[in-house]
Amino acid sequence: MNRMTDKMLRWYARHARALPWRAPPGQRPDPYHVWLSEIMLQQTTVATVRKRFDDFVRRWPTLRALAEAPREEVLAAWAGLGYYARARNLHKCAREVTRTLNGQFPQTPRELKKLPGIGDYTAGAIAAIAFNHPAVAMDTNAERVIARLFAVTEPLPECKETLRRHAEELLPKDTPGDFAQALMDLGAIICTPRDPACALCPLMEDCKASKQGLAEDLPRKRRKPPKPRRTGRAFWIERADGRVLLRRRPEKGMLGAMVEIPSTDWDGAPPPFSGETPFRLEFERLRPHVRHTFTHFHLKLALHRLPEPLPIDRARLLPLPPGWFWHPLDKLDTVGLPTVMKKAANLLRGPR
DNA sequence: AACACGGGGTT
DNA sequence: AACCCAGTGTT
Numbered sequence: 001m002n003r004m005t006d007k008m009l010r011w012y013a014r015h016a017r018a019l020p021w022r023a024p025p026g027q028r029p030d031p032y033h034v035w036l037s038e039i040m041l042q043q044t045t046v047a048t049v050r051k052r053f054d055d056f057v058r059r060w061p062t063l064r065a066l067a068e069a070p071r072e073e074v075l076a077a078w079a080g081l082g083y084y085a086r087a088r089n090l091h092k093c094a095r096e097v098t099r100t101l102n103g104q105f106p107q108t109p110r111e112l113k114k115l116p117g118i119g120d121y122t123a124g125a126i127a128a129i130a131f132n133h134p135a136v137a138m139d140t141n142a143e144r145v146i147a148r149l150f151a152v153t154e155p156l157p158e159c160k161e162t163l164r165r166h167a168e169e170l171l172p173k174d175t176p177g178d179f180a181q182a183l184m185d186l187g188a189i190i191c192t193p194r195d196p197a198c199a200l201c202p203l204m205e206d207c208k209a210s211k212q213g214l215a216e217d218l219p220r221k222r223r224k225p226p227k228p229r230r231t232g233r234a235f236w237i238e239r240a241d242g243r244v245l246l247r248r249r250p251e252k253g254m255l256g257a258m259v260e261i262p263s264t265d266w267d268g269a270p271p272p273f274s275g276e277t278p279f280r281l282e283f284e285r286l287r288p289h290v291r292h293t294f295t296h297f298h299l300k301l302a303l304h305r306l307p308e309p310l311p312i313d314r315a316r317l318l319p320l321p322p323g324w325f326w327h328p329l330d331k332l333d334t335v336g337l338p339t340v341m342k343k344a345a346n347l348l349r350g351p352r
Numbered sequence: 353a354a355c356a357c358g359g360g361g362t363t
Numbered sequence: 364a365a366c367c368c369a370g371t372g373t374t
Contacts, residue, residue: 041369048360049369082358085372119371139369157353184369193367194363224365254357295357339359355374362367 004149004206005170005179011202012182015189019046020053022181031105031130032063038122039090043083046188052081066091067098075257076336084258084338088251089117107131128176136167137180141187146170147219148191151208155220163219191215229298232266234290234341235278236305236348239315243326244349245278246335254294255338261345262324266299279318281306288347292340299340305348 016022021037023029036056040049056077060066066074071091078087093115097105106112107130109123118126125137136142143156146163154162172179190201198210209215237245244261251257254266262278277283283304290301310318315326327335329349337345 038369043358043368043370045360045368080359082360083370085357086370089371117371121370125369137369140367141369180369188369221366226364256357293359295359296355353374356372357370360368363365 001172002170004203005172007202007206008170008182008186009172009175009178012178012185015185016181017046017185017188020050020057028132029130031126032066033057034126034130035063035093035105035118035122036066036090038125039086039117040081042086042122044081048081063094063103064098067094071257072336076259076334079258079336080339080342082339084256086117088257092116093118105130107133109133109135125180128180130177132175132177134171134173134176136164136171136176137183138164138167139184141191142167142180142183144193144219145183145187145191148196148209148215149203149207151212151214152218153214153220155222159219227293227297229300230266231300231302232264233302233304234261234263234344234348235281235283236261236303236345237278237281238306238309238329239326240309240311242329244329244332245320245324246327247321247324255340258338258341259335260338260341261348263301266297266301277304281310286347290340290343290347292343294340301340301344303344303348 021029021033037049037053040053059077060069069091074091075084075087078084078090081087096115097103105126106115107127109127112118112123112126113120121137121139124135125139127133127135128137138160143160143163146152146166147159150166152159152162152166167183170179186201190197194216196215198204198207198215201207201210204210207215209218239245246259247262249255249258249260284307286303286305288303290303292299292301332345332349
């Protein structure tokens with residue numbers, strides 16, 4: 001076993017974080033738990049996932065239970081976690097594994113990668129952690145730790161292959177799961193993006209970047225372009241019996257397949273207020289806007305609502321397009337609004 | 353290789 | 364405001 005690997009594993013044995021999806025020492029974790037946690041953890045912090053993982057497992061204790069759940073319920077349970085393609089793929093993957101693989105996840109990265117929502121990293125992580133298959137799991141933690149250990153100064157993403165080769169040199173064939181998680185915990189606790197705790201690092205004397213005073217500068221990354229600003233309008237249409245008009249978004253694109261308050265497109269320039277309001281109804285404008293930042297743009301959402309709830313008999317005359325529905329206001333929290341829509345609803349349902 | 357795709361936390 | 368986070372899928 002490589003000297004650095006040995007130090008890493010010894011450190012991990014003493015400092016591993018206790019996390020809900022990890023098995024007690026000496027036990028094999030449930031592949032369903034490993035898979036679910038890895039999907040949730042894609043671009044999402046441990047603190048956020050901690051709160052949601054238990055909810056999911058309580059509600060759907062097995063892969064089969066998740067596969068048999070209605071898709072809307074899974075999407076609603078995912079609301080607020082972001083990157084909603086993950087939720088669509090999660091449900092699709094659960095059904096594929098249950099139906100065509102007899103409920104058993106494949107054990108190799110090559111086969112795992114064929115499943116929806118499982119890419120290079122997640123395939124390696126599941127194979128290593130759940131099945132002890134000798135694979136590396138290159139996430140940003142692993143990339144950072146390896147880039148520093150070997151002082152890789154070439155920027156990401158060009159150096160990805162170099163980093164992977166270095167990681168594979170260190171990979172212990174007998175305990176790949178511990179290695180993957182040791183790399184992650186080291187990256188999360190010691191080898192942090194900013195102000196790494198090199199003095200506490202078990203690999204300090206092996207780390208080329210630390211010796212050169214380069215640790216905090218690695219890995220190098222290219223700067224991201226600034227986010228453009230967009231605007232839109234949301235329309236709150238309440239009915240006299242305490243329901244509000246919602247709709248499901250298209251399958252693909254932003255917030256795909258999620259529920260929203262009827263809104264205009266989010267362009268740079270919203271249409272005039274008196275223009276295309278739903279059903280040509282007359283709306284009042286709320287003072288506060290909703291500001292929300294997505295991955296690649298800032299959104300400023302103007303909020304509109306009817307002066308009075310719509311009488312039932314008038315509401316019945318509205319020609320509801322496919323995907324639109326009246327939803328009880330007292331059950332708004334169970335419908336699964338994405339965060340931007342939750343912010344809007346919280347303002348719209350309150351007083352002016 | 354570049355881009356689309358959320359949200360919350362830190363600095 | 365910029366950066367970060369247990370990335371994947373599409374083009």
